[in-house]
Amino acid sequence: MASVEPAPQPAGGGIAARAMAARQSKAPDYLEGLNPEQRQAVETLNGPVLVLAGAGTGKTRVLTTRIAHILATGSAGPAEILAVTFTNKAAREMKERIARFIGGNVEGMAWLGTFHSICVKILRRHAELVGLKSGFSILDTDDQLRLLKQIIQAEGLDDKRWTPKAFAAMLDGWKNRALTPNEVPEGEARAFANGWGRKLYEEYQDRLSILNACDFGDLLLHVITLFKTNPDILADYQRRFRYMLVDEYQDTNIAQYLWLRLLAQGNPNVCCVGDDDQSIYGWRGAEVDNILRFEHDFRGAVVIRLERNYRSTSHILAAASHLISHNQGRLGKTLFTDFDDPENELVSVASCWDSEEEARSIGDEIEALQANGHALNDIAILVRASFQMRSFEDRFVTLGLNYRVIGGPRFYERMEIRDAMAYFRCVVQPADDLAFERIVNTPKRGLGEATLKLVHELARADRIPLMQAANQLCQTEEIRPKARNALKEVLANFERWRGQVDSLSHTELAEIILDESGYTEMWRLDRSAEAPGRLDNLKELIRSMEDFESMAGFLEHVSLVMDRDSVEGNDAVSIMTLHSAKGLEFDTVFLPGWEEGLFPHQRALDESGRAGLEEERRLAYVGVTRAKKRAKIWFASNRRIHGQWQSSIPSRFLDELPEEHVEIVEQSSNYGGYGGGGYGRSGGGGSRFDNRDPFQNTYSTPGWQRAQKARAAQDAVFERGDFRSSRSKKQGPLTIEGELVAKSVSEAPSEYSMGERVFHIKFGYGAIIAIEGNKLTIDFEKAGQKKVLDSFVERH
């Protein structure tokens, strides 16, 4: 959370706060200005503590102050504190803030970092114990996919039908749950390629250890294995870490939880900070359950709720709180504030005809704000899905309105950067086959498939790295002279560069490598539009290497730090997804696209039922709570999805906002949109946003009426709670609900069995190929492979 934290807190806190402050006037400076709960969270050093920190309640402040407190009271030294975050950004911020407290030197805080960077640090010391060598490399997703593709093909499987991507997702799911190949449940193992799942997983791990590499999931898993198999080493770390802090605990997955549990055994000083209402990463393995179960898992835990919000106006908080109260699986917090903005605007809800009008209207509003002296930097547009960004970008370009997209493709994921990195990796780690493969023929050197195949075969047969195999092959006559010479040259180049590692600075060497390899030349000759930008990126890459001592140090950094500081230069509106907005705050937040199917997203509902809906609702909550002064929600009545124009229904979340804190905005533009009288029925039939005068607006189209009907039918289904019978009707409900709360997959075994033929109202007939609790993976005859909840299908 909180990359931008609230300014120093208002002095006018409650009486208790002031009394406490007065009583402890001798308290150190850093405790000054904390409210009682924050202070408790800082000062309760011993035993497990769960800090439930609502949005904008000063979470980061509590974490950093707590560390300062541990240090100041001499409870532990900097190297005895384990502080874990999810992102490098969060870790960086924490370091900066602590530095401010303790005056500069944070170098001692060796164990403040992301789960992954801390794991790497541990693994480098004990690599041999988990079958690696200390110099192991870390695969990024791209390397991983290429490796998986090789493995799938090597098994003679069709990599079109069973894509590396799909398998990577599956692997991820397993590793998130800390499952080794033999622990993968039979049903899931069988789900991929008719039972090849487990075999492929084994094969993949095998290849990784030959490559002396691991993927991101392994970093955690290897440490868990290390701890489990070497109690002495575990004990060593348990002794070392006198205090442990975990940020964003609601985002931890099972592996991270197990990791923490191991370290926390025999040392109860664990402080986890998080907000169950902001858990929005369930789909990538985060277990809200971890935070919901904390008191149970860590006996004697003190739970502290931070509910005083220092960010938003009371209207915004009221709207967000009422919305999130519709969730069942939550620990329950109610945010409050004393903060009053002079204007104290209601949360607004506006409608529009389509996404173009949405972009036009929001653009107009932003220009109006700008004219009134508001900085664009204080304005953000938060969307559910990235395709929504486009209409805003188009519009802002024509308006000449400055904007920046946050999130998008990352610097280190760009092709040219990866290529350059591959060159460096080959120099530093001669056994890095994936890197070698990547650049051996980039730029083109006439080393085609045929040559590479020979190299591969020798490498496989002798179990040696590709470069070594290539070297051996060059001594023979096996490769045609032309290719052989090209290969020889590449190898000689690497040999030479390796010899220069010690004599040249790593930045100089990097430049030489890119030059002599012909890589920069390749882009210079490329006349496509992107080429100049790519050359710039390469320059930027070299420049950023200056911050590191050596090439190896730089490579390590890059493999773990895939984020790039979004340079906050000019004044610009931020456009980003709701997910990447977590932790940020803006004066004005626009929330477009609040329509059924888009938000809540249809797929979340289909695949995870009620749990999915609740996660979407938390996402809405995150969105609204980003706003300090103004939250402006929009929905369009028509949206183009997959090219088809579809009329859309206002999101159910709109109906979950409290009327007294929301205003319905009449469209001032002539482009159509909302013309009706606002509130009508609530509860019962449809949305109150549906109640409009058919003659004053454009909602009288057949499409709209059909949608109305579908919505009403679906509401009826939802209220009866009888999802199953409703499905049998010819026209299925537009949205479907499952029955789960909190957990996305129930423990109870499904009543269905593998291979069974079933019918789904939307996808038709198909066969079950995997079962995880009540979540089925079905290979549909027409629709392909999908994950659905078992309550949505029937036997056939």
Next chain:
DNA sequence: GCGATAAAGGTTTTT
């Protein structure tokens, strides 16, 4: 090895 055309797929993202 490259360019053109066809096919497929289109939620959210960090390390």
Next chain:
DNA sequence: CCTTTATCGC
């Protein structure tokens, strides 16, 4: 509908 990716033909 539009973008990205794969494959085919030269």
